[in-house]
Amino acid sequence: MSELRTVTLGMLGCGTVGQNVLHLLQRREAIFADLGVRLEVAGVLVRDLTRPRDVPEGISLTNDPRFLNRCGLVIEVMGGVDRPLELLLPILQSDRPVVTANKALLAERWDVLREHALDGRLYYESAVMAGTPIIGPMSTVLRASGFVGLQAVLNGTCSYILSQMEQGKPYQAALSEAQALGYAEDPPTLDVGGFDTAHKLAVLARFCADGHFPYSAVSVTGIEQVTLEDIAQARAEGQKIRLVATLERQGDTWKARVAPTRLPLDHPICTVGDGRNAMVYEGEECGTLVFAGGGAGGMVTASAIVGDIMDSVLGFPGHVPLH
Ligand code: NAP
Numbered sequence: 558m559s560e561l562r563t564v565t566l567g568m569l570g571c572g573t574v575g576q577n578v579l580h581l582l583q584r585r586e587a588i589f590a591d592l593g594v595r596l597e598v599a600g601v602l603v604r605d606l607t608r609p610r611d612v613p614e615g616i617s618l619t620n621d622p623r624f625l626n627r628c629g630l631v632i633e634v635m636g637g638v639d640r641p642l643e644l645l646l647p648i649l650q651s652d653r654p655v656v657t658a659n660k661a662l663l664a665e666r667w668d669v670l671r672e673h674a675l676d677g678r679l680y681y682e683s684a685v686m687a688g689t690p691i692i693g694p695m696s697t698v699l700r701a702s703g704f705v706g707l708q709a710v711l712n713g714t715c716s717y718i719l720s721q722m723e724q725g726k727p728y729q730a731a732l733s734e735a736q737a738l739g740y741a742e743d744p745p746t747l748d749v750g751g752f753d754t755a756h757k758l759a760v761l762a763r764f765c766a767d768g769h770f771p772y773s774a775v776s777v778t779g780i781e782q783v784t785l786e787d788i789a790q791a792r793a794e795g796q797k798i799r800l801v802a803t804l805e806r807q808g809d810t811w812k813a814r815v816a817p818t819r820l821p822l823d824h825p826i827c828t829v830g831d832g833r834n835a836m837v838y839e840g841e842e843c844g845t846l847v848f849a850g851g852g853a854g855g856m857v858t859a860s861a862i863v864g865d866i867m868d869s870v871l872g873f874p875g876h877v878p879l880h
């Protein structure tokens with residue numbers, strides 16, 4: 558067997574997603590070896606070194622980011638906007654690939670990240686619908702078909718809360734459960750206020766509508782005002798309430814909206830609960846497509862991140878938006 562090439566990884570963050578990424582990388586060692594690569598984790602950046610974590614043996618946790626200088630590829634799973642951007646820019650500017658699950662960063666700092674995405678250095682399949690592949694198809698094969706519109710449930714926390722409320726659970730208890738399952742953002746206002754869905758919708762719009770689509774163009778209403786009575790009333794009329802993201806043409810431009818919406822019980826994006834996501838995608842030639850699957854949670858998200866790392870070591874470019 559020929560000698561393996563060593564790829565030195567660095568990771569920012571080691572919470573719900575990061576810990577699962579480390580375990581999955583270890584589980585898939587043989588596949589990386591088949592690809593001719595041996596991965597070496599140079600360091601993992603955290604805030605609190607005393608916090609108990611479930612990580613494979615030998616992983617070096619630190620709160621000093623200097624190890625990033627030695628990394629050939631960086632995985633970002635820390636969240637936030639300013640700090641990850643500050644840490645990632647030198648990596649991208651020195652032509653090194655970045656794999657990120659951070660849709661807030663992608664949505665809000667596209668002004669500086671776009672040029673790196675266009676150059677194929679930025680991989681972010683896990684940032685929208687977590688482990689359900691949607692960015693891959695939208696950045697490749699779906700471009701052959703004229704884009705008509707999409708309607709989607711993109712937030713696992715809201716999908717979990719609303720489906721639990723359908724069974725009579727109070728909003729606050731359902732939110733606490735979603736947090737315990739590792740679905741929610743920190744703070745969860747990002748989820749229940751609709752902002753996380755809006756981040757994801759802006760990221761998607763750049764593949765199918767406009768490569769410069771601004772996050773600020775998404776109109777956002779969250780689920781905080783949805784009551785058990787609203788849900789019961791919808792149910793009595795043969796409907797469910799979901800936090801729905803919509804992207805559709807309006808004259809010469811695109812309209813992007815996130816809002817609690819009533820849909821028939823058998824609507825494809827209505828049938829998902831328990832942290833799952835779904836999208837109905839309309840293309841002129843491909844027709845109506847439905848994507849559905851796990852949209853939040855540590856290992857589901859890790860699967861897309863490790864897939865991106867495999868693409869990167871194989872030499873496939875990252876996710877390139879519309880020019
Ligand atoms: P998390 O459990 O809160 O973990 C965040 C990690 O980042 C923690 O280890 C934290 O360190 C570290 N961190 C945060 N700020 C830091 C700073 N300034 N300096 C150093 N370390 C810092 O979050 P998560 O659920 O894993 O999510 C991580 C990212 O993935 C977010 O961008 C999220 O939107 C995205 N994402 C999450 C999911 C999901 O289902 N959870 C799915 C898709 C995408 P400490 O542990 O020391 O506090």
Ligand code: HSE
Nearest residue numbers: 712713714740742853
């Ligand atoms: N907080 C997010 C959600 C994680 O609930 O969908 C996945 O992006």
